[in-house]
Amino acid sequence: MSTESALSIRDLRVTFKTLLGNVQAVRGVSLDVQPGEVLGVVGESGSGKSVSFLAVMGLLGRNAVIEGSAKVGDTELVGANQRTLRKVRGNNVAMIFQDPLSALNPVHRVGAQVAEMVLAHHHGMSKDDAAKRAVELLDIVGIPQPEQRARQYAHEFSGGMRQRVMIAMAIANDPKVLIADEPTTALDVTVQAQILEVIDRIRKEMGTAVVLITHDLGVVARMADRVQVMYAGRVVERADVHSLFHQSDHPYTRGLLASQPTLGRERLSPIPGAPPNMLQPPSGCAFRVRCAHAAPECAGDVPELIQVRRTETACVRAQELEALV
Amino acid sequence: MLRFIVRRLLWAIPTLFIVTFVVYCALRLATNPLASYARANPRVAKDPEKMAQYVETNGLWPGFSGYVRGYFVWLKGFVTGNWQVSIKGSRPVWPNLKIALVNTIRLGLLAVMVSIPIGLSLGIFAALKPGRLRDTAVNTGAIIGFSVQPFISAIILQLFFGVQWAKWFGEPLLPTSGLYPPGHQGFDPVLMLKYMILPVIVVSIQSIASYSRYMRASLLDVLNSDYLRTARSKGISERRVLVKHALRNAMIPIVTLAALDIGAIVGGLIISEAVFDYPGMGVFFLNAQSNGDFPELMPWMVIITSSVILFNLLADLAYAWLDPRIRLD
Amino acid sequence: MRTSNSSKLAALAVGLALVVAACGSDSSSSPTTAGATETTGGTETTAGSETTAGGSDTTVAAETPAMKITYNINDKAVWDDGSPITADDFVCTFDAVMNTVGSLSTSGYDQIISVEAGESDHQVVATFKTVYAPYRGLFGSLIKKAAVADCNDVSGDFQTDFPFSNRPYKLESWDANQEILVPNENYWGDDKAVVQKVVMVPKADAETEIASLLSSEVDFIYPQYSPETADAVKGDSNVKVSIQFGGDYEGLYFQQNDGPFADATFRQAFAQSIDVEGLMAQVYEPIVAGAKQLTCGPIVPGRYCDETTFQNTYDPAAAEKLMTDAGWAKDGNGYWAKDGADAPEIRWMINTGNTRRENTQAFLIPLMQAAGFNVVADNCEAECVFQKRLPAMDYDLGMYISTAPPDPAYLTGSFTCDQVPSDANNQAGQNSQGWCNEEASALLEKADATIDLDERAGLIKDAIKMMREDWVMLPTFQFPKSGVYRTDKVGGPVEAELNNYLAFINFNQWTDVDGDGQIVIGAEQWPGCLNPITECANSSWYQWLISAPLTMGVYDTTNDGDYKLTPLMADEPVVEIL
Numbered sequence A: 001m002s003t004e005s006a007l008s009i010r011d012l013r014v015t016f017k018t019l020l021g022n023v024q025a026v027r028g029v030s031l032d033v034q035p036g037e038v039l040g041v042v043g044e045s046g047s048g049k050s051v052s053f054l055a056v057m058g059l060l061g062r063n064a065v066i067e068g069s070a071k072v073g074d075t076e077l078v079g080a081n082q083r084t085l086r087k088v089r090g091n092n093v094a095m096i097f098q099d100p101l102s103a104l105n106p107v108h109r110v111g112a113q114v115a116e117m118v119l120a121h122h123h124g125m126s127k128d129d130a131a132k133r134a135v136e137l138l139d140i141v142g143i144p145q146p147e148q149r150a151r152q153y154a155h156e157f158s159g160g161m162r163q164r165v166m167i168a169m170a171i172a173n174d175p176k177v178l179i180a181d182e183p184t185t186a187l188d189v190t191v192q193a194q195i196l197e198v199i200d201r202i203r204k205e206m207g208t209a210v211v212l213i214t215h216d217l218g219v220v221a222r223m224a225d226r227v228q229v230m231y232a233g234r235v236v237e238r239a240d241v242h243s244l245f246h247q248s249d250h251p252y253t254r255g256l257l258a259s260q261p262t263l264g265r266e267r268l269s270p271i272p273g274a275p276p277n278m279l280q281p282p283s284g285c286a287f288r289v290r291c292a293h294a295a296p297e298c299a300g301d302v303p304e305l306i307q308v309r310r311t312e313t314a315c316v317r318a319q320e321l322e323a324l325v
Numbered sequence B: 001m002l003r004f005i006v007r008r009l010l011w012a013i014p015t016l017f018i019v020t021f022v023v024y025c026a027l028r029l030a031t032n033p034l035a036s037y038a039r040a041n042p043r044v045a046k047d048p049e050k051m052a053q054y055v056e057t058n059g060l061w062p063g064f065s066g067y068v069r070g071y072f073v074w075l076k077g078f079v080t081g082n083w084q085v086s087i088k089g090s091r092p093v094w095p096n097l098k099i100a101l102v103n104t105i106r107l108g109l110l111a112v113m114v115s116i117p118i119g120l121s122l123g124i125f126a127a128l129k130p131g132r133l134r135d136t137a138v139n140t141g142a143i144i145g146f147s148v149q150p151f152i153s154a155i156i157l158q159l160f161f162g163v164q165w166a167k168w169f170g171e172p173l174l175p176t177s178g179l180y181p182p183g184h185q186g187f188d189p190v191l192m193l194k195y196m197i198l199p200v201i202v203v204s205i206q207s208i209a210s211y212s213r214y215m216r217a218s219l220l221d222v223l224n225s226d227y228l229r230t231a232r233s234k235g236i237s238e239r240r241v242l243v244k245h246a247l248r249n250a251m252i253p254i255v256t257l258a259a260l261d262i263g264a265i266v267g268g269l270i271i272s273e274a275v276f277d278y279p280g281m282g283v284f285f286l287n288a289q290s291n292g293d294f295p296e297l298m299p300w301m302v303i304i305t306s307s308v309i310l311f312n313l314l315a316d317l318a319y320a321w322l323d324p325r326i327r328l329d
Numbered sequence C: 001m002r003t004s005n006s007s008k009l010a011a012l013a014v015g016l017a018l019v020v021a022a023c024g025s026d027s028s029s030s031p032t033t034a035g036a037t038e039t040t041g042g043t044e045t046t047a048g049s050e051t052t053a054g055g056s057d058t059t060v061a062a063e064t065p066a067m068k069i070t071y072n073i074n075d076k077a078v079w080d081d082g083s084p085i086t087a088d089d090f091v092c093t094f095d096a097v098m099n100t101v102g103s104l105s106t107s108g109y110d111q112i113i114s115v116e117a118g119e120s121d122h123q124v125v126a127t128f129k130t131v132y133a134p135y136r137g138l139f140g141s142l143i144k145k146a147a148v149a150d151c152n153d154v155s156g157d158f159q160t161d162f163p164f165s166n167r168p169y170k171l172e173s174w175d176a177n178q179e180i181l182v183p184n185e186n187y188w189g190d191d192k193a194v195v196q197k198v199v200m201v202p203k204a205d206a207e208t209e210i211a212s213l214l215s216s217e218v219d220f221i222y223p224q225y226s227p228e229t230a231d232a233v234k235g236d237s238n239v240k241v242s243i244q245f246g247g248d249y250e251g252l253y254f255q256q257n258d259g260p261f262a263d264a265t266f267r268q269a270f271a272q273s274i275d276v277e278g279l280m281a282q283v284y285e286p287i288v289a290g291a292k293q294l295t296c297g298p299i300v301p302g303r304y305c306d307e308t309t310f311q312n313t314y315d316p317a318a319a320e321k322l323m324t325d326a327g328w329a330k331d332g333n334g335y336w337a338k339d340g341a342d343a344p345e346i347r348w349m350i351n352t353g354n355t356r357r358e359n360t361q362a363f364l365i366p367l368m369q370a371a372g373f374n375v376v377a378d379n380c381e382a383e384c385v386f387q388k389r390l391p392a393m394d395y396d397l398g399m400y401i402s403t404a405p406p407d408p409a410y411l412t413g414s415f416t417c418d419q420v421p422s423d424a425n426n427q428a429g430q431n432s433q434g435w436c437n438e439e440a441s442a443l444l445e446k447a448d449a450t451i452d453l454d455e456r457a458g459l460i461k462d463a464i465k466m467m468r469e470d471w472v473m474l475p476t477f478q479f480p481k482s483g484v485y486r487t488d489k490v491g492g493p494v495e496a497e498l499n500n501y502l503a504f505i506n507f508n509q510w511t512d513v514d515g516d517g518q519i520v521i522g523a524e525q526w527p528g529c530l531n532p533i534t535e536c537a538n539s540s541w542y543q544w545l546i547s548a549p550l551t552m553g554v555y556d557t558t559n560d561g562d563y564k565l566t567p568l569m570a571d572e573p574v575v576e577i578l
């Protein structure tokens, strides 16, 4: 199965060396994304969603220590040299970011930025051809009058259009994996929908594996095939979308679902407490300090993902709690 | 762009009027041109008629309205080329001022040409490995460089390359003052450069320090920016990331700063010039100032302020040129 | 002096150095200006520049000739272009001095009725309306008629050039950077130029002067003496310091126009309580080993000096008796007081930053207080001292350096009754001691009208004796100048003329030891312009750098403070009293 995966991550660990100590931002994440599949990654702020995938791309700073394995096709990215990483980046794996304004270079024309992506992996290509291809790409992501727009700067675009530019850039080399880190968070609702449509269309047309990182369970419900929930640098639950929304077995996931406004509830019930300090994550289940069901055994071994009902859940009491739902 | 330049130039005119008027008033209060003239020309001072005539021709009437009228008298003379003559010996001011200006521009530009590349390189060098030894070294160096006042570095350098060197090896390694060796006549670029080495070093120390600090800060900002992460995510070479994306952006505030800096050079080398007996604007100012020579000080001030205003405009243009987010109209 | 320099640096450091005026303006004293000038230590500052020479104001203006001088010009005397020097040039000089707008000083010339050619164009006859004894100071330099457009106004000439010379050297170029002198091939005298090129370069202050001497950039400097100079060059065996005693002298002055010193008894007792010998040991000895007290008055040793006049002024017992006899008694604080009034406060003014004078205050004030005089330091910046408070007589006790020109006429300008600042002289009088002794004034004025040198010296000495009797001032020290030079660069009679009022005037005879074809002289002050008639000429350095090296007149000054005839003259001018 893993050989077919577009992206395959095994026991990924990321530790930041800081003045205060080692921040264990990611503590053993594993996942597989198949071609044409959308994997939703959800979790509270600080749970290690971005860091996991930036680690895969090799985009973290020097103070990050990365362990484990991340393969795109047959290429191992953890510990790979710059040459290998460069070949993969933008080519096999592309990434789009939350705030498209700050993610685009303010002093380069939009078309040139897209063309640069093309040229980066087509060494023989002429600048003109790259520019033409850039216009094409802008057209593909639904930017009207792409030729004129290509000559403009990022600040002359609306938020949605900017994100389209980012997508155009990301898909320039038909990547196998597209990592979208909260692509719609900065946009208003109608634009959000348009952007998600573009991503979905591209996935369909090109068979791209998409990793969709988000806070927004509504987005996940609409887009994702499978979901994995992260907490304190670990995956705490994993399932297909339907199962997760309807038969989650992890108290944290349920908390998340309960706090979502989009599910038509009258009142939000946010999860009480704050995420743990990743300098010294709690032993055992990291969620136990906030978990309403915490019991002494939760402080024991770190719970692994196990199949409970329809989801894989990392909760030692999952079986007992089933009854409570 | 053109409209912007024209508009800014048009704005510069009233600005210059206001600034020169303020400078006029301040200088008249500070130097008391009439008293200075009387002091320099004691015999004329005893002749009330001649003094009255001096007041009339130079517009040195008292009171606010006298200042306003006097300003226009001065202005008319200034723009028509009939500058007021120095109180000492009734000399025309421009010939000496011109020489001083040329000398200072030469020194200042050379210092800029030395300090900007070095300062920026050091800043880049430090920013590429923040927190490492090289960064600490550059930062410490910059702090030291900042705190070394020109007259201190000048004296240390003069003592070392001039006096001590002469003691050890018979003759000094580098000349410590003047434009040329005494007795030299005519233009000789090599000799001239040799005489400018120490003054340029002294002027450059502090600018190198400040440019390296600014460049480091600016580049670090850019290196931590989202668009640099985007650039890296494209799989282009690190070199291209740095040059095309990071430096281009990091240079924007630096170019602005440099333009302002260059504009201030004309009046900013007073101390260094004095210590090196370098006959530039600084020495001109000190002499004029100690004589209370209003007719010499006023054009000096006009040149200084015009240069600042002009380079402010250039800084804005450069900013707009480098950063498409800035709109000029 | 060290303090003066470092305070200058400090001022520079502060920014625009708006206080530099206090340390760095020109000093004035020229042979044609007959007034003594006060100078502060280190760099010099002018205290007024124009004085009216003796006799001029009191003599009833009469156009009847009183004196006639006939000058015979040497037939061989020519300008550097070979054209002869004639009576026309004398006439032109006279016209330029008298009529040029902004002419610095007309003193002496204003006593002349006419200057004309005599029997030939090589004879000049000057007719005076008074008998004018300081005449040797007149026509000290000449203006070449052919070189100026209008002798009656030369203010527009000499803008960038000094287009003539009758000295061994002529000016090749001059700018803010350097002055270059080359031999005048047409010079007729015996003392022809030795070295092919003499270069003068500006040096900001004593420290840069010394640094450039030590680094062989200049060959000779002429700073006001300070022990630091000697220390700084000690390590270099090729540098020689020659200490010379010229016209500079320092003294204490008692302002007696008003304030506590208006009381003659009080003033005398005060002066007699000053331990001058202690002061020598304490303050001057550290500056120059073997320092000897100056005892002739506001003048330096020479023809007009009587060294006994100010000897033994210190007599505390006599002072005590004087006070007691006059009804003074010490109050609770130990200060002399009288008639139930408070003990008078004596404001001692010096310019701040002058270490030597500050040391003097530190030494004397406690002693004077112990002697019963409530002396307080009341100091301000040089500009305030010399431009404001001295002319306004706003002090009680003063201390400063003056430079005595060779002719004693400056005494008339500084110590006669009608030079006391008053409305009559537009408050511009130079007698800032406020001393008015009609008898002494008459003596000084008579001296200026006495041609016979010995007779004149007698009159001057008598007048100075009255200064001692009236306690006008106490001379302290003839202040040294120093010539510092590199023996590996320059030779010949370098030290021969350093006492001269015209300083290193004999540089034309110096030799080029290292064979680089030039002599380089560092100048502490750089004249901003070249005009010999206007304000440009108002500094010693102008005289030393421009007028003395380029123009010769009737007399030159000598190393021992006298005058000697120049080669311009065929014979000694004939003075006739009419």
Ligand SMILES: Nc1ncnc2c1ncn2[C@@H]1O[C@H](COP(=O)(O)OP(=O)(O)OP(=O)(O)O)[C@@H](O)[C@H]1O
Pocket: A016, A018, A023, A025, A043, A044, A045, A046, A047, A048, A049, A050, A051, A052, A061, A063, A215, A278
């Ligand atoms: N360079 C770094 N140095 C130290 N700690 C870091 C660094 N980058 C991230 N972290 C820490 O790693 C943890 C995970 O951060 P990450 O950005 O992956 O969170 P996230 O799940 O993406 O949250 P969000 O929803 O806010 O984007 C956080 O606690 C963060 O403080």
Ligand code: SF4
Pocket: A250, A251, A252, A285, A286, A287, A288, A289, A291, A292, A293, A294, A295, A298, A303, A314, A315, A316, A317, A318
């Ligand atoms: S392991 Fe314990 S603390 Fe953690 S989620 Fe399950 S019940 Fe809660």
Ligand SMILES: [Mg+2]
Pocket: A049, A050, A051, A181
């Ligand atoms: Mg994130």
